[in-house]
Amino acid sequence: MSDPVRDLESVREATERLLSAVALWDKSTVSEPSRLPGWSRGHVLAHLSRNADALRNVLRGLPMYANGEIRDRDIEAGAPRSLAEHLEDLRTSGELFLAEAAVTADWSRTVELRAGVTDSALHLPFRRWAEVELHHVDLGTGYELEDLPEAFVIREIDFLAGRFGDHPQVVSTGIRADDGRVWTTGGGKEGPVTGVGGPAPELLGWLSGRRDGSALTVEGGPLPVLPPL
Known part of the structure; x- marks a missing residue:
């Protein structure tokens, strides 16, 4: 069974691993291709930041994204930013998600994600953990599936x-x-x-x-x- 407190700590640890790794990049690395077709590493980082915002919206009882077009547009707009801007956005958005999760009172409630998909709020911390870990691998800069926590x-x-x-x-x-x-x-x-x-x-x-x-x-x-x- 999911333990939101434990999973949120895992989110925090995974985010710090990611931030520490990205902070070692040179400025050009962010514009290089990721392992996801059609996405640069900047696209992956922008997606991770907006996903933190989206899951915070879900915790607050709001729509995850206003619509799919806005989601995609936000990622495209954020992708070409500087390395420093990506680092600040990823850290800030991640901290805001964790802060919102820390005050969540009812983990048993049903929440709505994208395209009408529903889930228990209890699973949202693990969903965020998965986003951070798997997209860290997708960046293609040395963190592999074999490096993921067992x-x-x-x-x-x-x-x-x-x-x-x-x-x-x-x-x-x-x-x-x-x-x-x-x-x-x-x-x-x-x-x-x-x-x-x-x-x-x-x-x-x-x-x-x-x-x-x-x-x-x-x-x-x-x-x-x-x-x-």
Whole structure:
């Protein structure tokens, strides 16, 4: 079960790791390509800052974003800023999110995210943690899936396996990490028919669309094709 206090501390730690890493960049690094198609590293940083604002809105009972066009426009407008401006924005927006979360009284309430998706407020700290950790990897400056905290990797695999569970476009699949942890996902009704195994970071990479799965072992068929997140 999620523990918002623990997860918020993990958000704080992950944000400090990210800020410390970005602070070592030279000024040109922010404009270089990230690992996300069509996005520079500045786009990734701008998205992280606006995501902190958006999740703070959710905590306050407001719409996450006014609309998708404004979200995209804000990211595009913020991407070309200087390294110093990105660092200040990321730090400030992150601190405001944590401050808002610190006064949240009812973690059991249902909140609305993008496109009508709902969730428990209890899960918002972990959602922010995932944004910071995975997009730190997306920056492509030395922080890899293998560097992620083990507890985060396992919980994110739990989340993604659940997200693809019963999905009609994903074959029924059993997932096994090298440490023996197992998950099931996909839309088959007869139990797992394809087995996928390997190190937990590689499994996370495949499930999150950040690696092609070539380092995984597959039994009972080809590696399942996963729809975009």
